[in-house]
Amino acid sequence: MDTRKKILHKALQLINQKGFSEVGVREIARSLQLSPGNMSYHFPRKEDIFTELMDNYMQANSENYAGFGEGAPTLKRYLEIVQKALQLQYKYRGLFLAFPYFFGEIHTGRSKYPATYKKRKNDILQILTSLQHARQLQLKKSDIDFLFSFLSLFGRFSIIEAFMLHRNRKEADILKHYLTMLMNQLLLFATASGKRSINEFRKAYF
Amino acid sequence: MDTRKKILHKALQLINQKGFSEVGVREIARSLQLSPGNMSYHFPRKEDIFTELMDNYMQANSENYAGFGEGAPTLKRYLEIVQKALQLQYKYRGLFLAFPYFFGEIHTGRSKYPATYKKRKNDILQILTSLQHARQLQLKKSDIDFLFSFLSLFGRFSIIEAFMLHRNRKEADILKHYLTMLMNQLLLFATASGKRSINEFRKAYF
DNA sequence: GTCTATATGGAGATAGAC
């Protein structure tokens, strides 16, 4: 592993442990036995470390969502996508909690986040309509709005909630809690075959 | 208004505008024409300002929830409580985005947050069961778990989501969006009289 | 690419006079 990757890896590890503001550039350098000057060579600003980690996350997440289109649109497959998305978020959990630090930046146009947000919004709406067409979900117009609102909040904050309130809970338990919540929500709008698909997911993973 | 209150008021205003980390003690002092030393007299650490604002919020929120027990347990009244809770969160919105800063503290026992969290959890469960008894909601055991999970996420993160993604949206629009979401969720579990109560709320406020 | 050394500027925090 080259130095750049080592820095990213260690930084994420420390950020997940202590939170972004608590991790100093010097600290990362020390724990990798690097000089502060060398840190500055690779990442001129501390923020650059955050940005690159966030880019890596968003890239992986995009690929995950893109995978849904490449198979049959079932609720089981959708739940698998969400499961992977939550695992990804868990891996990068320290970043999400650090969001406020980059709050200003998000609204000044320098960040890629708003564009990615629009893309993800489209991903979700497309998945919902394809599940509707495949008769896995039965949705009125107002249901789509509601489910979309729910999925936005759910997708963006469930891992943050877990990390804030139950920091020491195991990843598997956290995932189980939130996937159960999602299954319950989807069951309220699922057709008979949709319900079967949800239960296949449940059997396969729990 | 005494100096202490002035500081709190100005601090909240600036924190809501720019985010906690972007607001310096010097900045608050300057905009109130106080010396930095005087700031330190009133609030030895910057964090103390945050803590006191958060305490004020939690106090107001507790009083709000306590109000539910003092009247008929209807969904309309519950929605009114949530409406007030969201308004309160909006007023203090900058604090919630700053949560990560106090992340460490939350888990070291110095913060009041975990205790308040347990209290709020009880508030919500009690409200759900009283709505069940009053035949406003029809809930199976698993529904209660689900709704509770939903309400936790909803109650804690809806305003944060709004603030992160749509910073300039008007308070009224934000409230409308999230209260609509909540009404839709509750409608899925409401009895006939529960549905009427929800619609009374809708008519009264939208 | 990596190191040491050093400079700068800004933040929170403190001491002591009034």
Added chain:
DNA sequence: GTCTATCTCCATATAGAC
């Protein structure tokens, strides 16, 4: 209670040797 002056810490930036 309020002030001025000062301290310490840290992120960042730069210069120059290896």
